[in-house]
Amino acid sequence: MVDVAVRNDSSQPTYADVLLTADAPVRTTPDVISSYLPAGYTLHTPVQVSAPLGSADSDAKVTIKAGRTGRGPQISVPVVVKAPPSGPGANLALAASVSASSSHANFKACGAIDGNSNSDDWQTATGWNDGTSRVFPDWLAVTFAQAHQVSRVEMNTLNSTRYTAARYGLRDWDVQVWDAGANGGSGDWRTVASVRGNTAGVVNSTFDPVSTTAVRIFVIASNDSTYSRIVELGVYE
Structure with missing residues (x-):
């Protein structure tokens, strides 16, 4: 993430536009920021910086340009693209595709x-x-x-100084793996571990090794009974 700050130092309100461009394979979301700025006001916008799965190691940059035409002042931020680690002990989730039941605003599954x-x-x-x-x-x-042997899942739920896990984190969930042979070969999710009454920020679930192509966190409840919040998911052999 890049925090893009736009400030109006004048004594009059104004409208501001910022354009973001990136060297391939890097992408930015959003790539345009437009906002009304009161006098003396600073707007902070989180910009997601990402690269497609499978991108090779490379050096790139994100360029931030002021003005609707992008001809105003500009700055460049260096970006290092690193392929996910592989081999024993690697977090398999970093090289996986991800999906979710739904997503809220900018808090996407990725x-x-x-x-x-x-x-x-x-x-x-x-x-x-x-x-x-x-x-x-x-x-x-x-x-x-491809299928991997999986025996441990690390779930990091929200647990910051301001937003504690005991109040905002996941409370009850099941760890599930995709069982391709279930339902007569049509496949189904199979629960391999369950957590109930959680108030911790990091929970490791271990189970007998199983070969699977997918892992799912099936959330039953959170401590505030409002949203499901996962900061990071780790899947290990």
Whole structure:
């Protein structure tokens, strides 16, 4: 995430436009910021910086330009694209595709597998928040390109100084794996671990190794009975 700050130092209100461009394969969301700025006001906008799954290691930059035409002052921010680690002990979720039952505003499913498990960065949308207030169950799933042996899932729910897990984190959930042989070969989710009454920020669920192409967190309840919030999901062999 990049925090783009736009300030109006004049004594009069104005409208401001900022354009963002990035070297391939990097992408920014949003790529345009437009807002009314009162005199002396600073607008902060979190911008998601990402690269498609499978991108090779590379150096790139994000360029931030002022003005509707992009001809005003500009700055460039260096970006390092790193392929997810592989091999024994690697977090399989970092190289997986991700989906969810729903998403709220900027808290998309991809935020839960971006490698950042710091809850203090929650306001920069580094995590997943479902989009159906007070409606459960919710789910977040990661799907691998090929089957992996999985025996541990680490779930980081929201637990910052301001937003504690005991108040805002996940309370009850099941860890599920995709069982391709279930239902006569049509496949179904199978629960391999369950957590109830949780108030901690980080919970590791271990189980007998199972070969699967997908893992899902099936959320039954949160401690505020409002939203499901996952800062980071880790899946390990």
